[in-house]
Amino acid sequence: MSEPLIRPATQADIGALVALEASFPEEDRFDRRTWRRLLSAHASILVCDTPRDGLLAAAVMLYRKSAGIARLYSLTVAPEARGKGLARALLAACEADATERGAHAVRLEVRASNSSATRLYEAADYRVIATLESYYPDGEAALRMEKSLERAL
Numbered sequence: 001m002s003e004p005l006i007r008p009a010t011q012a013d014i015g016a017l018v019a020l021e022a023s024f025p026e027e028d029r030f031d032r033r034t035w036r037r038l039l040s041a042h043a044s045i046l047v048c049d050t051p052r053d054g055l056l057a058a059a060v061m062l063y064r065k066s067a068g069i070a071r072l073y074s075l076t077v078a079p080e081a082r083g084k085g086l087a088r089a090l091l092a093a094c095e096a097d098a099t100e101r102g103a104h105a106v107r108l109e110v111r112a113s114n115s116s117a118t119r120l121y122e123a124a125d126y127r128v129i130a131t132l133e134s135y136y137p138d139g140e141a142a143l144r145m146e147k148s149l150e151r152a153l
């Protein structure tokens with residue numbers, strides 16, 4: 001894998017963003033219209049791009065105007081690029097983006113069965129703050145996790 005660069009997504013990335021989620025069940029994917037809407041909303045889309053392999057990972061952060069809590073809405077690494085630290089790097093870039101926008105914490109929901117994602121978040125100091133029963137359309141529970149961005153004095 002060539003050296004990845006983390007940068008904000010643009011309209012030109014929409015095709016690659018749709019392709020990144022191609023292996024997901026249909027109900028878990030964003031279509032082109034959703035990606036376009038996210039690009040123009042109170043959101044940041046950060047992508048991990050490589051000169052040779054193209055777009056390998058993406059993360060979406062949502063920001064409500066007055067909320068100090070940013071929401072990690074989506075995080076995906078291409079199957080062939082997993083296990084190489086891309087999610088960890090993208091998550092750190094999302095946290096830096098949230099800090100820059102004045103957020104004091106990041107919150108997310110993850111499927112209770114998604115052990116690779118929950119381990120990623122735990123290793124990055126996210127803690128479970130609630131279990132949301134029947135959160136997903138298929139009835140699975142979500143873990144709500146949160147990380148404070150404020151450094152201890």
Ligand SMILES: CC(C)(COP(=O)(O)OP(=O)(O)OC[C@H]1O[C@@H](n2cnc3c(N)ncnc32)[C@H](O)[C@@H]1OP(=O)(O)O)[C@@H](O)C(=O)NCCC(=O)NCCS
Binds near residue numbers: 084
């Ligand atoms: C979850 C996901 C984003 C991880 O991406 P990744 O680039 O492979 O993760 P990284 O290589 O950055 O791993 C960082 C840490 O996460 C944890 N982790 C990642 N994949 C793991 C796995 N398969 N099993 C156990 N722990 C895992 C580990 O703690 C790892 O640190 P380590 O390598 O020092 O052990 C990726 O598997 C993915 O896109 N999955 C499908 C979409 C998804 O589930 N997104 C999250 C929805 S909330």
